[in-house]
Amino acid sequence: MEHTFEQLQFERVETLDEQVPVAVFEPTGTSDSSSDLESVSGTVEITASGYVRMMDIEMVYPEGANLEPSVYRYETTGVGDTTVDVPDFAESPVHIEGQLRNDRSWAVLEHAGGTTVESGTELRVTDAESNVAFDRAPTFQSDFAEGDTAYVYFTGENEAAITVDEEPSNTDRTFDMGQEDDTVLVEEQVDGGRLGRFRVVFGEGSDNLY
Numbered sequence: 380m381e382h383t384f385e386q387l388q389f390e391r392v393e394t395l396d397e398q399v400p401v402a403v404f405e406p407t408g409t410s411d412s413s414s415d416l417e418s419v420s421g422t423v424e425i426t427a428s429g430y431v432r433m434m435d436i437e438m439v440y441p442e443g444a445n446l447e448p449s450v451y452r453y454e455t456t457g458v459g460d461t462t463v464d465v466p467d468f469a470e471s472p473v474h475i476e477g478q479l480r481n482d483r484s485w486a487v488l489e490h491a492g493g494t495t496v497e498s499g500t501e502l503r504v505t506d507a508e509s510n511v512a513f514d515r516a517p518t519f520q521s522d523f524a525e526g527d528t529a530y531v532y533f534t535g536e537n538e539a540a541i542t543v544d545e546e547p548s549n550t551d552r553t554f555d556m557g558q559e560d561d562t563v564l565v566e567e568q569v570d571g572g573r574l575g576r577f578r579v580v581f582g583e584g585s586d587n588l589y
Contacts, residue, residue: 486532512568
């Protein structure tokens with residue numbers, strides 16, 4: 380169960396406008412394809428400096444999985460009464476914006492600020508047809524720095540590639556949006572499958588189609 384919990388994927392749903400801005404995340408599922416996880420729900424609140432203010436996650440497994448429904452809760456109190464080291468990810472934020480080409484032949488990522496995404500960084504690419512991740516995840520072949528543009532596209536049935544500041548000359552297929560409410564995800568993958576510093580979501584009817 381601990382392994383599955385570490386593989387949970389989250390989506391930011393709102394930002395609380397308080398003295399210190401707080402991002403609110405909700406779990407959307409798990410990246411572990413072998414997991415028996417039946418459903419997951421909850422909320423995680425993280426301050427702008429990277430501290431977890433509150434976490435309430437419930438994961439439910441089906442009968443026969445030899446596991447009982449489990450609830451994990453985490454809440455901080457007495458903030459400011461002690462000194463906590465800033466986590467690594469809070470010291471290296473990155474702001475990535477994206478658009479999906481109208482003909483869906485490729486996704487465009489714009490590096491809008493923050494630290495450089497280093498050469499060798501992996502991306503998970505998901506649409507209605509495939510989930511290109513884990514050991515099949517495409518990697519940046521050069522650094523992706525502020526002001527750069529990256530292009531993500533499919534080169535095979537379950538294969539994708541990335542170019543920086545150079546539009547693809549050939550693509551194998553378009554991004555499949557599936558049903559009307561389906562989305563396309565492009566996100567940084569770390570540690571063999573976990574969500575990294577950024578995720579770009581493309582949805583039908585959204586502003587990030589061009």
